[in-house]
Amino acid sequence: MNDFLRGKRQRGSRLAELLRGSEPVLAPGAYDALSARLIEQAGFPAVYMTGFGASASLLGRPDVGLLTMSQMVDNARRIAQAVDVPVIADADTGYGNPLNVIRAVQDYELAGVAAIHIEDQVTPKKCGHMDNKQVIPAAEMVEKIHAAAEARRSNDFLIIARTDARAVEGLDGALRRARAYCEAGADILFIEAPQNEDEIAEVARAFPAVPLLFNWAEGGKTPPMPLARLKELGYRIVIFPISTVLTAAKAIRTALDEIKAHGTPERMFPDRTAFQEFNEMIGLGEIQELEKTFAAKEGEYAKETKVR
Numbered sequence: 001m002n003d004f005l006r007g008k009r010q011r012g013s014r015l016a017e018l019l020r021g022s023e024p025v026l027a028p029g030a031y032d033a034l035s036a037r038l039i040e041q042a043g044f045p046a047v048y049m050t051g052f053g054a055s056a057s058l059l060g061r062p063d064v065g066l067l068t069m070s071q072m073v074d075n076a077r078r079i080a081q082a083v084d085v086p087v088i089a090d091a092d093t094g095y096g097n098p099l100n101v102i103r104a105v106q107d108y109e110l111a112g113v114a115a116i117h118i119e120d121q122v123t124p125k126k127c128g129h130m131d132n133k134q135v136i137p138a139a140e141m142v143e144k145i146h147a148a149a150e151a152r153r154s155n156d157f158l159i160i161a162r163t164d165a166r167a168v169e170g171l172d173g174a175l176r177r178a179r180a181y182c183e184a185g186a187d188i189l190f191i192e193a194p195q196n197e198d199e200i201a202e203v204a205r206a207f208p209a210v211p212l213l214f215n216w217a218e219g220g221k222t223p224p225m226p227l228a229r230l231k232e233l234g235y236r237i238v239i240f241p242i243s244t245v246l247t248a249a250k251a252i253r254t255a256l257d258e259i260k261a262h263g264t265p266e267r268m269f270p271d272r273t274a275f276q277e278f279n280e281m282i283g284l285g286e287i288q289e290l291e292k293t294f295a296a297k298e299g300e301y302a303k304e305t306k307v308r
Contacts, residue, residue: 013156015086015114018045019188019211019236024227029241031057032075033082035248037282040083047083049076049113050241051090052127057245065124069095073107080112088160088239091116093125093136098147105151105159117160117190117213118148120177128192129220133167138177142184149185160213161186166193167221175206182210188237189213193221200225204233211236218242 018025027046030036031053039047052063054075059066069092076089089108094101101118108116119125120141122134135141141163148159161181165174171194178189190213191203200222204212214235215222230238255272259265265272273281 025237027239031245033078035244036079036082046086048239049089053245063127077111086114088115089113094118098143101144101147102151105148109157115158117162119162145181145184158187160188162190164192213237216240
């Protein structure tokens with residue numbers, strides 16, 4: 001059936017199946033539906049909706065908690081509808097207390113994503129690799145994770161507990177929090193911003209039986225790690241939240257500089273995506289197929305009505 005006609009639906013069970021596989025799940029960051037489609041077309045098994053990229057693309061502002069829950073859920077819905085692979089979405093702090101978390105979980109689940117991560121920063125939060133972060137009491141976050149696990153309609157919808165406590169309480173404090181969040185019902189743990197390879201390995205040793213998420217953020221506080229090493233340590237999900245948005249920003253600036261300097265982007269033509277190729281990327285062929293199908297049926301109906 002035509003993809004546009006049948007629509008897109010995400011199933012958490014597909015992400016769970018991927019997590020049981022032998023390879024880490026690589027999920028590049030999508031900031032909108034177009035970038036999500038490109039990630040899927042490149043052959044990746046999952047998409048990560050990046051809060052950093054969402055804030056940059058929707059507001060043109062940094063990731064400092066400016067987007068509301070409804071804005072984030074709407075963006076997640078558009079991304080989930082654009083692809084067939086599972087979508088993992090940033091849900092910031094859960095947007096308030098446990099009652100707000102319940103609503104957030106239910107809205108994200110209805111939006112069609114496979115998993116969300118909730119973090120233990122105070123509101124308004126900051127990007128996990130910025131300075132001067134603050135965290136809420138661990139007991140308060142435990143209740144948020146407990147509420148999230150209880151609120152989901154299906155156990156296939158996965159809850160990822162993120163702690164930003166490394167920057168505030170040190171690695172030991174972050175590991176204690178992560179353990180408590182796991183006991184509260186989190187399916188996956190996300191210890192944000194370990195600061196060297198030894199810390200990355202220590203996180204893995206602390207949770208040998210729990211799926212772990214690694215945040216591969218260019219220029220952040222965590223050093224770049226080879227995928228083979230992350231696999232060896234046992235990390236099950238690797239997200240690349242800012243790769244696409246940083247690349248897009250550079251490419252757009254280059255095009256604009258060219259137009260400003262020469263009055264035309266003509267010199268860049270060999271390097272840009274061709275018009276027809278781009279239309280195929282975003283599904284023009286599917287739309288044209290539907291136009292032919294339903295235009296034919298409309299013509300048959302008009303003919304039958306005329307005969308009568």
